[in-house]
Amino acid sequence: MKKKILVILAAGMGSRFGGPKQLYPVGPNGEFIMDYSIYSAIKYGFTKIVFVTRKELLDDLKNTIGKRINGKVEVSYVLQDINNIPEGFTVPDERVKPWGTAHAIYSAKDEVDSNFAVITSDDFYGDEGFKDLSKALDEDKCCVIGYKLGDTLSKNGTVKRGIILSENGVIKDIIESSCYYDENIKKVICTPLDDTKPLMKLEPNNSVSMLMNGFTRDIMDVLESEIVNQFNKNKDKLDTFEYMMPDIMALEIKRGRTILDIPTNSKWIGLTYKEDIEELQKYLDKIINEGIYPNKLW
Numbered sequence: 001m002k003k004k005i006l007v008i009l010a011a012g013m014g015s016r017f018g019g020p021k022q023l024y025p026v027g028p029n030g031e032f033i034m035d036y037s038i039y040s041a042i043k044y045g046f047t048k049i050v051f052v053t054r055k056e057l058l059d060d061l062k063n064t065i066g067k068r069i070n071g072k073v074e075v076s077y078v079l080q081d082i083n084n085i086p087e088g089f090t091v092p093d094e095r096v097k098p099w100g101t102a103h104a105i106y107s108a109k110d111e112v113d114s115n116f117a118v119i120t121s122d123d124f125y126g127d128e129g130f131k132d133l134s135k136a137l138d139e140d141k142c143c144v145i146g147y148k149l150g151d152t153l154s155k156n157g158t159v160k161r162g163i164i165l166s167e168n169g170v171i172k173d174i175i176e177s178s179c180y181y182d183e184n185i186k187k188v189i190c191t192p193l194d195d196t197k198p199l200m201k202l203e204p205n206n207s208v209s210m211l212m213n214g215f216t217r218d219i220m221d222v223l224e225s226e227i228v229n230q231f232n233k234n235k236d237k238l239d240t241f242e243y244m245m246p247d248i249m250a251l252e253i254k255r256g257r258t259i260l261d262i263p264t265n266s267k268w269i270g271l272t273y274k275e276d277i278e279e280l281q282k283y284l285d286k287i288i289n290e291g292i293y294p295n296k297l298w
Helices: 033-043 055-069 101-107 128-138 219-233 245-254 276-289
Strands: 005-009 048-053 074-079 116-120 142-148 159-167 170-182 187-192 200-202 207-215 259-263
Touching (some): 005 033, 005 101, 033 055, 033 128, 048 101, 055 074, 101 245, 116 128, 128 142, 128 259, 142 159, 159 187, 170 200, 170 245
Parallel strands (some): 005 048, 005 116, 048 074, 142 259
Antiparallel strands (some): 116 207, 159 170, 159 207, 170 187, 170 259
16 A cells, blocks of 8 residues: 545635634534544545645644644645745735635645645545545546535535546546536536536536545646646736636646546535535434444544
8 A cells, every 4th residue: 555645725714604614613522524534534544634724724723633633644734825826926915815726735745745635624525535545546546536416516506516527437527617406307507617618418426526636746746837837827817816726637638647537425515604514414423323434533
């Protein structure tokens, strides 16, 4: 079994949630969502956790989940610094938000020396996906854990999702789209954010990327070189531009990199609003009773 690192993106602001949702207790003993991800990652052979966060959350992160997992796995912390951009560029005065998911991963490059996986801190991914991630990384394969599109939709309107188009388990494209379920035709209607691409009517079991990805170490070199190209390409809109991981994956697919679509039966639950907490806690109670996770993780 090879060394594997789990990179957790934990710098979000949680504006719609009303605070830092990555530090909101959801488990029966005050566990955060990412406690469950880390528990499964350790179970399946990950030996290092890298938190990518922001300065305002660093101490809270260290004093809560950091203390809980101390001694169980190697841990490091990286700040996603808004000023960490290529030479020759400046941060616009009005810029407040971080530069996106690809920039967050790029920020962790000095802490990643092996194959690695990436997840977010405020999404519940279930246990099965981590087993599949571990196997793929042991085999030096890049992958996306594909969740069922219909299971990731909201009852309250459209959501943005990365639609996976694949053939024989190999991803051909990931199309960022606004999606909703049409009860009349029993399909998911997805409108690509790129208006040059056609509207899609998809089955609810179509794979969707929820940012649970596995990469070989060399993707860090791609991120480091491509960030300059991306900033040059978007130099006139740096007040809103984001350096996103799906864009880099799409680029690598075009360059010929094989990225696997690995479907999972795990249930994904995200926290967008505080109203989502009840659904997650009910599901946690269910799978704890089924023995998938212990009542007390640590």
